Amino acid sequence: MGRIHESRFRKAAILLALCLMLSCLSISAFAADFTDSGSIGAPYKEAVAEMTASGVLAGFPDGAFHPEETLTREQGAKSSLI
Secondary structure (H helix, E strand, C coil), rough: CCHCCCCHHHHHHHHHHHHHHHHHHHHHHHHHHHHHHHHHCCHHHHHHHHHHHHCCCCCCCCCCCCCCCCCCHHHHHHHHCC
């Protein structure tokens, strides 16, 4: 009985690790989607990628993120409500 439980636990751990690896890959892909992703500061790239992946941020219609622009009230309200 102990071996069966250990085997299930090991399979679940491997599945969880694979899911986490895949989620990191897809989040990183979102960060590179913006045409100006090179101008997003290194400390913020992961947060921008996560918020883009979760649908909080979408960027602008031209495909850019415009990290140097000031956030408008409308943009701030929208991102806090989502």
